[in-house]
Structure formats: C-alpha cells, structure tokens
Amino acid sequence: MTNFSNITPGGGLTAHELAGGHTLARHVDVTETKLANRLVNQIAIPRSSSFTNREIAEQVIADAIANNQTQITNWLAGNSSRLQIKHTATKSIGVTLTRGDSNSAPAQNIQIVLKRDSNLPLGYYILTAYPEL
Numbered sequence: 819m820t821n822f823s824n825i826t827p828g829g830g831l832t833a834h835e836l837a838g839g840h841t842l843a844r845h846v847d848v849t850e851t852k853l854a855n856r857l858v859n860q861i862a863i864p865r866s867s868s869f870t871n872r873e874i875a876e877q878v879i880a881d882a883i884a885n886n887q888t889q890i891t892n893w894l895a896g897n898s899s900r901l902q903i904k905h906t907a908t909k910s911i912g913v914t915l916t917r918g919d920s921n922s923a924p925a926q927n928i929q930i931v932l933k934r935d936s937n938l939p940l941g942y943y944i945l946t947a948y949p950e951l
Contacts, residue, residue: 825876827883828940837935837943845912845948846875850922853915867914867925867949878907878928879947890932894941901942903930904950912949925949 828834831842844856848868856866869875882905883890893901905928913922926949933945 825873826879826944828938828943831872831876831879831944834944837938838933839944839946841875841879841944841947842872845869845946846872850913850915853913853922857915857917863917865914865916865951867912867922869912869949870910874911875947878905878911879930879944881905881907882928882930882947890942893932894934899934900945901932901934903932904928905930914949914951916951923951925951927951 826834831839831846835842845867846869848856848866853866853868857863860866869878882903885905886903889903890901907926907928910924910926911928912925914925915922928947929950930947931945932942934942
C-alpha cells in the first residue's frame with residue numbers, strides 16, 4: 819500500500835512534500851494549541867491555519883488547481899519562480915487563528931503557492947497551501 823494520493827495532481831500532497839513542500843507538515847489536521855504555538859514561535863506571520871483533514875486538503879487543492887489551470891499554464895510559460903493562487907471553496911475547509919484572537923474562525927478560502935521545478939512532471943510543486951479567512 820502506498821501513501822501517495824491521486825487527488826491532488828502530481829501524486830498527491832505526499833509527493834509535493836517530498837519535492838520540498840510543507841502543506842501536510844504545517845497545515846493539515848493541526849490542533850488549535852499548535853496553531854497558537856506557531857504564532858508564538860513565528861512572530862512574522864499574522865495568522866496560522868489548518869485544513870480540517872487531509873481528504874479536504876487534497877480535494878480543495880485539486881479543485882483550485884483545476885479552476886486555475888490557464889493561469890498555471892501561463893505561469894509555466896514565463897520566468898517567475900512562484901505562483902500564488904487564491905480560491906474559494908463551497909464550504910468550510912478548516913480554521914484560521916489570527917494573532918491576538920483567542921479562538922479560531924472557520925475558513926472557506928485557500929491560498930496556494932506553487933514553486934517552479936523543471937525536474938518534476940508537472941513543472942512545479944505545491945510549496946504550501948493553507949486556509950484563509
């Protein structure tokens with residue numbers, strides 16, 4: 819049995835983690851305590867967020883990539899090393915904890931950062947993806 823998922827293009831989030839991404843490590847199934855600790859330890863970030871679970875993360879990222887394929891194709895034809903994609907899901911996909919708030923809030927938006935890598939079949943990997951308010 820393999821750990822790779824076929825939901826997110828390119829072999830699932832595990833394949834993107836192996837290429838250098840950190841979505842699973844930092845933004846999937848993270849407790850509110852860990853979100854709060856991240857804000858304490860990384861003072862440069864204004865908020866910390868987590869997808870509810872891996873299945874939701876894989877699906878919403880796959881949806882966002884499919885809905886932004888033209889933008890991705892145009893980016894790959896250019897020179898920029900990174901591409902940011904914003905997407906709104908049809909339901910809550912996780913939570914976001916903003917610095918100074920005591921409770922997290924449900925999130926329906928997603929931010930994805932793709933990083934160019936010509937050695938990979940897609941020509942990129944998902945550097946990070948996380949829920950946003």
